[in-house]
Amino acid sequence: MQLPSLLLPLTLALGANALGRAVVVNRCPTEVTLWSVGGSVSAANTLSPNGGSYGETFVRDATTGGKSLKVTNARDGLYTGAAQLNFAYNLDGSQVWYDLSTVFGDAFAGKKITVKGKAGCGEIVWAAGTNPGGSQVKVCGSDGDVTLTLCAA
Template identity: 40%
Template sequence: MNFILLALTSILPLTQAVGNAIILNNCTDTTAYVWSVGSSIGKTQTLATGETFNEEFHYDSTTGGITLKITTERGGIYQNSPETDYAYTLDTNTSTVWYAISDVNGDPFANNTVALVPDQDSCVSYVWEDGVPPSGIHTASCSADGDIKLILCQEG
């Protein structure tokens, strides 16, 4: 019995708590379509107003990172539709997640506030008041044990 407890205690510290990439569709009358893309493209997730997408941070051994591609058109990533990309890379050696936000092929949430907000106060948030990315780089890092939420059409 003592051997089993000793074995479990030696394994438990190796287990790391990992946060989540979250997308909240707060847009009125706009459906958002989400694809999780790494070395393969995940199934389309449809988010109606008020719905949330949640994915635990994970590492893709082929690409190194994951991009959550969001459009307002069904099949949008296959049609070069405007998309917002929420990308992350999990570094399991340092328990760090690198995260970024950008738009490709246009700005699907123009005229609406888009906010990428970590739940840890010490981490950088990005808020696009008009739904259009300002110039510059929008990449930061944070402890991997917290959640980072992308809010589409954030209020106030």
């Protein structure tokens, strides 16, 4: 029977096309709240202190093209004008473009923030928790995770 010999190539082909995820890890000593925003706004996601995380598979938003993971220190911060850290991504076939920005202030001033993908991908480091200037747009293969770490070591 040929079935086992057909399954291996099919499994390899599916694995080669697997999409990575946008991940946020909270290493800060306080909780943070995250919303995934594209053509719609997700429910609030609370990331617990010292290791809470959130992840979503890269998607192309039908309305906006990209998504933004908006993080605040306040549970209702998206709706109250609290300082936001925005980790945005745009899936473009085999690549994902990503960047980091702030709105309404610097929610993580004084705390190191990093965005890292797999080896060879562009890295974003805000050593003081604020934008150091210059372009923050990076690109990576869409088959690996890209992780924003708050209060990074």
